[in-house]
Amino acid sequence: MTDKLLNERELSFQLYEMLDTEALLQRPRYAEHDRAVFDATLETARSIAAEYLAPHNHKGDANEPTFDGEKVTLIPETKAAWDALAEAGFHAAHHDAEDGGLQLPEVVLRACMAYFNAANIASAGYSFLTIGAANLVKSFASDALRQRFLPPMLDGRYSGTMALTEPGQGSALGDIRTTARPATDGSYRVFGQKMFISGGDHELTDNIVHMVLARIEGAPAGVKGISLFLVPKFLVDQDGNLGPRNDVALAGLLHKMGYRNTTSTVLSFGEKDGAVGYLVGEANKGLAYMFQMMNEARIGVALGASALAYQSYIHALDYARERPQGRLPGAKDPLSPQVRIVEHADVRRMLLQQKTYAEGSLSLCLYASSLFEDAHTAPDAATREDAAELLDLLIPMVKSYPSKYGVIASDLGIQVLGGSGYIREYPLEQYYRDNRLNPIHEGTEGIHGLDLLGRKLGYHDGKGYRLFLAEARASLDRAAGDPTCAPLAAALGDALGILERVTRDLQAQVAADAHLGLSNATAYLDLFGRVVVGWIWLRQALVASRALAGGALGSEADFYQGKVHAARYFMDWELAGLDSQARLLSAGNRLCFDMQNAWF
Amino acid sequence: MTDKLLNERELSFQLYEMLDTEALLQRPRYAEHDRAVFDATLETARSIAAEYLAPHNHKGDANEPTFDGEKVTLIPETKAAWDALAEAGFHAAHHDAEDGGLQLPEVVLRACMAYFNAANIASAGYSFLTIGAANLVKSFASDALRQRFLPPMLDGRYSGTMALTEPGQGSALGDIRTTARPATDGSYRVFGQKMFISGGDHELTDNIVHMVLARIEGAPAGVKGISLFLVPKFLVDQDGNLGPRNDVALAGLLHKMGYRNTTSTVLSFGEKDGAVGYLVGEANKGLAYMFQMMNEARIGVALGASALAYQSYIHALDYARERPQGRLPGAKDPLSPQVRIVEHADVRRMLLQQKTYAEGSLSLCLYASSLFEDAHTAPDAATREDAAELLDLLIPMVKSYPSKYGVIASDLGIQVLGGSGYIREYPLEQYYRDNRLNPIHEGTEGIHGLDLLGRKLGYHDGKGYRLFLAEARASLDRAAGDPTCAPLAAALGDALGILERVTRDLQAQVAADAHLGLSNATAYLDLFGRVVVGWIWLRQALVASRALAGGALGSEADFYQGKVHAARYFMDWELAGLDSQARLLSAGNRLCFDMQNAWF
Incomplete structure (x- = not known):
């Protein structure tokens, strides 16, 4: 059943009928593309999702990552999927061509991500985290850091993480305690523990680039004293050669309800002499940098929730169309044939509810992506500004509605299948478990x-x-x-x-x-x-x-x-x-x- | 954290302030008890729950039953819990003393069950299924059958199941296809497959008594042609000695989202010469018999949902009282201490919602049990009749409200803990997964x-x-x-x-x-x-x-x-x-x- 991924007709409705994605071709940044490029990209995304991600969605859930004290083992399909996404250029899809990117509009990239999320949100997570970390490096890091770390993040050799949360604090970032001590060479030594760090360790890539929030010794208390550091798993010399292991250790894996094939880690920085970290941008502006990336991250989470809601919907719909059970009220003859359960009004109610949540959420997320696009590439300044203002206002709803109602759609998917929805022999219960993370992370x-x-x-x-x-x-x-x-x-x-x-x-x-x-x-x-x-x-x-x-x-x-x-x-x-x-x-x-x- | 089981004050409020459980002592059936007996029974239930059930709740979830083609293996704690429940008399608690029972009121037994459910709903499931099957045997089986099968079901040597559902039908019982062919000795040979049969196989007991709905060959179509059969796993001779294995085979285990330590099975009856089955009561009245037991079964499911909701509530409450995070709106000083999250209005909102669902559901279930009690033991006929009528009317709500809102309470419990609610290192996500079955079974x-x-x-x-x-x-x-x-x-x-x-x-x-x-x-x-x-x-x-x-x-x-x-x-x-x-x-x-x- 894993070959059912979203619905191409629905995506084309959203991209080309609800949004005028074709009109983006008139903007200078996209002048060398045409609609066929957008469609081919979507088709590639769909193929990779179907070929490399969907087939091991259940397997990755049933065989979650393990840690033997030395290294983390993932099922091998995870690496194959990572390579396929990287080789097709999706880690750099929205970057400029001169940086090795595909220079695609945000909304097209998001639609591709919807396929990846629908197919296997846990395995696709490594790519999404890397895309987010690379955005930070690109936007705020010095040229030297950028030259050293960005290319391998864009081409798949390095992956990335966002290391914000600590055991003692979750939502209240102002209270983080990880510290950074200036070293004589201009770098820093980072000490502290981070928790719930997704993709915090694995063997998918040659290196992992942790984007770490920490406090420089003596910095002001609260949110005004937080800086952003790039802390690699392996040190990298000026020429980009991998050096020894940095002082970042995996303290342990956490065992999640869903999203299992994405490692969730506790990381210890500086158990020995301190983890080498490089300040990104200016000191004490770390939280501001993070916030500039948060709209994208929040749309990303909401899109994942929407995609899982959609999967729950279409699998429930398929089941309801195939499964005979009972008769309609008033049909008394026990020898009359049973009806498919989609004929029962209450099953239609659940499917309608799922449809309005899943399609409404997907549409909202792609609309938000189009605002993001407009905020960056609309030709006139007033349009850019308005799009940014509107997006800022809408982000709480964009993040929260799909996360809340998407989970309800997944819950309803279980109910449509009844007993079959409750067993792991069908995919519905995993969609719920995966989706349940979304109302928690990114706020x-x-x-x-x-x-x-x-x-x-x-x-x-x-x-x-x-x-x-x-x-x-x-x-x-x-x-x-x-x-x-x-x-x-x-x-x-x-x-x-x-x-x-x-x-x-x-x-x-x-x-x-x-x-x-x-x-x-x-x-x-x-x-x-x-x-x-x-x-x-x-x-x-x-x-x-x-x-x-x-x-x-x-x-x-x-x-x-x-x-x-x-x-x-x-x-x-x-x-x-x-x-x-x-x-x-x-x-x-x-x-x-x-x-x-x-x-x- | 498993030592938190419901709340004794809450149970005593429900039993003695909301309901007048002490007044039952005036009824002849309970004349030899006193309030101390009720309280001691509750205390025994609480101890067994704490000592034998709660400690392996997580372990049973993480190590679900396995089937090697020959036999089913459960973690050994399951058997110890079964024995403790049986030895304390809980399998026969509401039966008359002359049948070896404790002759306790329904509502007291239910309160005990709430403890078992709260501690470990999956392991307690074997007992609840056996109690239900024994009720059928006691109420409808012939004296001969009853003498042969009831005592070992009441004392813990045999367990029981309810075998209704089939692969081709779930809710629409009128369409079941399992058939029973009369044999020359007055028994029947049963052929067919049953699915989602909880406790359908295991090694906890010497024998398993399956209460099977089937159609006698030539019976009318639909619900009017369904009969009830007793089909043991091992044949039993007239003197109660165990004989050879009956023709009932475990076709396989199903792998549930939660409730994992209760086996969920596909059973094949009659793959060889037919499974020996004994007609219970009259032919073609099987569904009527089942329906007479359904009020109890439905209150039982709802009570399980309530107990899990309650566990989700008290664990979330404990966490909220201990976990410091953030400051209240308006508190600007980053050096001021963080508050416990129970101080945040939105956390209080979630806890209040949980409290109203959990305590409202528990109260409703115990009230329904008191109606059940009144319907059977109230001194005057009019009271008995009214209680039965009112209970029949309320049963759809009694089953559905706790099941629906109990799951929401469990979902909210995850949310109160945030990331910690989402990992298996805390019990919240298991409560959700266990509870999610309840809106599905028993309607x-x-x-x-x-x-x-x-x-x-x-x-x-x-x-x-x-x-x-x-x-x-x-x-x-x-x-x-x-x-x-x-x-x-x-x-x-x-x-x-x-x-x-x-x-x-x-x-x-x-x-x-x-x-x-x-x-x-x-x-x-x-x-x-x-x-x-x-x-x-x-x-x-x-x-x-x-x-x-x-x-x-x-x-x-x-x-x-x-x-x-x-x-x-x-x-x-x-x-x-x-x-x-x-x-x-x-x-x-x-x-x-x-x-x-x-x-x-």
């Missing part, structure tokens, strides 16, 4: 709720928020003349009104008392996320309605009908209860705030 | 929704439903004079009004068109479940409010304050959106019904 909903209500809404006097409302209202206007979409627009219009009211009320509460005012921020994040995805669904329905009016036939008409119907479902069922939730928020409900520790 | 929500709306509501002209409304209204009356509870009662009163309206509307829809009218039955089940648990919370608040007014102090006051606060939380946050959900139902929303297979 929990709790963190993103505070970020949204406490910070993002107010950025530049609320410019991003106003841009979102304007975009959404523009969609309402477009829908007004479309008889299919007008009722959907009316529902979304109500939801937007609710969002505006509750936002105003909550901002006033935060201004009056930050601690109390922020206490329901997670519920607000959820409400905002549902409105955003409601808007995504209205836009999907608009495209679909136009295609239907244009005479789409057969399976094409079915595809578009499905979009319209799912949008209706979303407005009716997924936006239900928004008003009650908003009332609690506007009233400043204090129950969670007032709960006492001793009362639990 | 999915889809099945129970149909059962509720299509059948149970209408039983005896809606008597059970009217009894529930009367009980709930009586609680509202009691709350009216209590200033703490009156606002809670007002909220629940609104919810009851919504329930009544939507019930009327849906019944009319079902009468008009069963297929369409039943299409949103799962959403109705969820709505009804939330109202029932809202009522449970009002009742808990009433008891707590009275205790507080009576001068409870210190940790006792905290305990009761927690109950009142959780009830408030439930009314505000968990009943929010009930009206929107009801509007969709009353309007007969057709979106799931109308969705076409081709549109997915």
Whole structure:
């Protein structure tokens, strides 16, 4: 069943009908490409996903990495997949041609990543981590460091990690304790322990480049005293030759619920004389650098959640279409044939729910990627700036909605299969276990709720928020003349009104008392996320309605009908209860705030 | 961390303050007991749970049963736990003393089971299955069969299974194909395959008694042609001596997401000459017999879900009380100490949600057990009859609410711990995986929704439903004079009004068109479940409010304050959106019904 990977029709709908990805070809950076290049890249991604990643998705889960005290062993298919991704250029896909990259738009790369995630999120993790680490090196490291470390990261010889978390701290990065002591040669010696470091050790590559947050001795307390260091597993001389092992040791592997074929490690830096580390950029700006990469990382996590949700959906759908069971209410004759379970209304309800979560999330992530693209390559400065503002505002929802509802889609996938969904002989339970990481890493909903209500809404006097409302209202206007979409627009219009009211009320509460005012921020994040995805669904329905009016036939008409119907479902069922939730928020409900520790 | 098992104070609140379990001592069946016997039994259960079950909960998960083609191997702790439960008499706890039982009330036995479930639901599974199978033997088998098989099932020499599901059918029992051919000696020869049979093979006991649903050759099609057979793993002669192996073979083990130390099997009956089976009760009444046992089985599953939810809650709470991380909004000084995460409002929100699900579910299950008890041992016939009616009506919610929301509680437990919740070094992720079975077995929500709306509501002209409304209204009356509870009662009163309206509307829809009218039955089940648990919370608040007014102090006051606060939380946050959900139902929303297979 592993040959089912996403849905090509769906991806082309998102890239070319929802987004105008072809229009990117007019930008100078992409002038030498054409649509055929984009499509061929997607096809390559799909083939690699099907040939090198999907076949060992289950095997990697059942045979997780082991550590014998000396080295880490992964099933050999992991290395073959790494090589295939590297050789096809995906580690450098969005880099410029002059740096050895494919110079592809972000949104095309993301669609490729969706295939890799769908096929085997754990094995693909090594590549994603390396892409993220390489982005840091490229953006902030000195020329000398960049020349030494970036090429082998882009061509697959080196891999990378992001080493932020420590045993004593997770979300509160201001409290990290890993320290860096200046050495006489201008480098540093790093001491401390990092935990939950994905890809922190393995034998896939000649070297591993750890991007480590640490505090230079004597640096200010808190977030203002954190610097970014490049700490390689093996030292590398000026000419790029590998030297001896650096003082970075694998203290142990952690054993995850899912995502098992990605090692999760505890790393000890400086058990001997200190790990040699190189300062990246300026001292005490490490967290700022990390934050500049976080939008990409968060879209990446959300896209993984969306891809797993999609896999859960299509596998459940296939099962529901094949499995006969029971009869419809009212059918009394026990000799009449059983129906396929997709005929049961409640199974259709679960599949519809999965569809709206999976496709809504995928669409949201690719839209966010297009904003990222616009923020970097749109021809005029105002468009770039607006895209960046809107993306900043939306990131909490972009990260959180797919992570939260994607897991629910995976959970529903188990339920559609029933007993078969619960056993490892079918892939559904692994999708759930893999997906369950996504609401945790790159910021929990709790963190993103505070970020949204406490910070993002107010950025530049609320410019991003106003841009979102304007975009959404523009969609309402477009829908007004479309008889299919007008009722959907009316529902979304109500939801937007609710969002505006509750936002105003909550901002006033935060201004009056930050601690109390922020206490329901997670519920607000959820409400905002549902409105955003409601808007995504209205836009999907608009495209679909136009295609239907244009005479789409057969399976094409079915595809578009499905979009319209799912949008209706979303407005009716997924936006239900928004008003009650908003009332609690506007009233400043204090129950969670007032709960006492001793009362639990 | 495995020494945390439920909460003794909570269980005593449920048994002696919410329910009047001591009053059972006045019934003739329990006249020879006293409260000390109940408490000693609970204490024994707790000790066995702590000593024999909890210590290998993780080990049994990490070392699931294996089958070498000859026999099944379990970790040896499983057998020690089985023996401890059997020797303490728990396999026969509710049986009469003259049958070798402890003659304990159902509700006390259930509270004991809650400990076993909390400690190790997979290892305890063998006992629960045996208790269920023994109930069938006791209730429906001939004297001869009963004499031969019941004593060794009650004393731990034999175990039991329920063999219903087949590879070709799950929920639709009417379509099972296993057949039974009459033999000349009055027994039968059984042929067919059964799947997902828990405890279907192992070496814990001298023999395994399979209670098998099968169709006697020539029996009517559908549910009216199903009979119940007792099919032992080893034949037993008239004197109870074990004979040769019966023609029942383990075709293979299934590999579950959780519950791993309970074997899940595919069993082949009659690969050679047919498995010797003995008809239990009358021919073609097998499903009726099974249904008479289902209330117990369903309460049992729900109780397991509640216990796992409770474990997820208390482990998350402990972690939240110990783990320092971050500072409260507004605290800017990076040198100020970090707070324990229980101080963060959003963590309190998750813990409150867990508390309302876990304690609400546990309370609901024990209440249902008390109805079961009343239905069997209440002194007057009217009370017995009412209890049975009310229990029948409530069973869909009793099974479904704890299963659905218990899993959410376990999921929230992972989230409270964050990265630590996601690794097997902490128990949270196992609780989720174990708990995820519960919404599947003993009827999915889809099945129970149909059962509720299509059948149970209408039983005896809606008597059970009217009894529930009367009980709930009586609680509202009691709350009216209590200033703490009156606002809670007002909220629940609104919810009851919504329930009544939507019930009327849906019944009319079902009468008009069963297929369409039943299409949103799962959403109705969820709505009804939330109202029932809202009522449970009002009742808990009433008891707590009275205790507080009576001068409870210190940790006792905290305990009761927690109950009142959780009830408030439930009314505000968990009943929010009930009206929107009801509007969709009353309007007969057709979106799931109308969705076409081709549109997915």
